Amino acid sequence: MNYIQLKDVSKYWGTTKAVENLNIEIKKGEFVIFLGPSGCGKSTTLRLIAGLEEVSSGQIEIDGKNVNNTDPANRNVSMVFQSYALFPHLNVAENIIFGLKVRKVEKNERNSRLVKVAEIVGLEDLLKRKPSELSGGQRQRVALARAIISDNPICLMDEPLSNLDAKLRHQMRVEIRELQKKLGITMIYVTHDQTEAMSMADKIVLMNEGHIVQQGKPKELFENPSHMFTAKFLGNPPMNIIETEHDGESHFINHNGEKIDFRQDNKKDLVFGLRPEDIQVSDKGIKCHVNFLDYQGSETIINTTLGIHEINIKTDSKKTDDLNQEIHIKWNTKDIKVFEK
């Protein structure tokens, strides 16, 4: 049974399309990530679910009920904003219990819930501080605490980690994931960071230009991209896209005057993808010229030219020490991904 469901949801700003014909199904307790480049409509979708924007057409259902005309406050959702949206003149405790006060929750219960939530997010000693006296990570925790104290079953997060430094981001990633599992919250999380999406999500909804490109488990998207966009967006560095020539029976690459068979297929209009980690440097194989090396610690990206394409190869840094200007590369044909043009 789907807990949150978007049916043919579209949103237009005047005549400009923000998102179009979205169909998303989210199960209870699932961690779903809306992933995509800037301006793809992922934040708009989140705001549509929160009720901060009205849908132009289509239906949003939460727990089986159509919420198109329901107030944000009555949709059982909490939200963490990218800016955290903390009230600057209220201290941490007042910020966290703001919603409980609005809902006129009794003082004793308010305090006991505050103590509990403050412990969960580790803010016990900072309750009297003002937001301006907190670090970025601590502010993030306050926003998180404000979202979970309401006991809403759904939590929406709009790029919550984008203002934190890399180390803190990793730590918060782990904490948010643990918290979500522990409390059984259904989480919808917006990000443009594919690493974040890969490591946290139960399900990724990949979006581009207001449409859903592909949705599924991170592993599915990574291993079986249905569109070239998915292939190019996921993975670091992204998948190598290779266009070939076709002689009626098979696809081949013209590499330094040499004809290299790439794949047998009668279909002409195909494009191929090959992950950088699926190409190996070996003693034998196709001879290529190394353009440059991109050292990334344990791994090194070798940039080389195959036919007319610059391609990346991901290798163990230890193996690149005695690399020549000329290398030989090979790959397994089963790793080749096929896309229609």
Add this chain to the structure above:
Amino acid sequence: MNTKISHHIYGWLLVMPAVILMGTFTHLPSVTTLISSFFSNETKKRPSIFIGAENYEYMFEDPVFVEAVMNNLWYSLGTIIPSIILAIIMALFVNSKLPGKTLVRMAYFTPTILPMIAVSNLWLFFYTPDIGLLDQIGALFGLESHNWLGDTNTVLACIIVITIWKEAGFFMIFYLAALQNISPDLKEAAALEGSSKLYFFRRITFPLLMPITLFILINATLNSFKLVDHLFILTKGGPNNASNLILYYIYEVAFSFFDFSYAATITIFLLVILAIISLAQFVFFDKRIHYR
């Protein structure tokens, strides 16, 4: 030369222009005023002599002065709070999604750019008995003609209305700037928690506007003692001193009655009052205001 001394000289040279200007045109006159308030008025026959606090004793017994102080108190009360409330309401209004809001903003701000004398002439046309706008509208509903500025019961209220009309638009601009500084995320975060608009205003918007409110409160208070231009055109403090305010009375004493030392005495009184008000506002509000 010793570098330490030359540093001192540089420092003094740098502050000198400001010191000279402030000293000559602000501090020196204040001190002279204070001194002359302890002397009798100089006439052709009698030279000025030291009379101690006699001027001050007279001041508190002077019925016109007491009436001017009381009038000023009502004038302050009547202008400060209403103009601030009006300014906030107007700012909230023109900050919302409103067709033609630039035009409305401009309209609200227009009274501010008009000189007070021009404003007075405008309102004189409203208040004039029989042919004035107020009476003409009143006549439509069968009301009798009323001499708004000639009645001791209504004249102060009329002056107060003009001042509010003149000031509120100016204060609105400050509130509008402050409102636009408040992140829209806060409103959305509160909306998700189910906060009503009124609750949001009371708990979030208004407290965040507090620094501006303090600024405006001080300005409005100072204005209520400073703004008397319209009295010259409309009432000259009358009838029967019913619209006489402290500053206007100082002008009368000095330049109609030519009693300069008594005028100096009232000036010192006004200075002390204003200093106390400013100090009290800073001390009182500083603890309650969140500065970002």
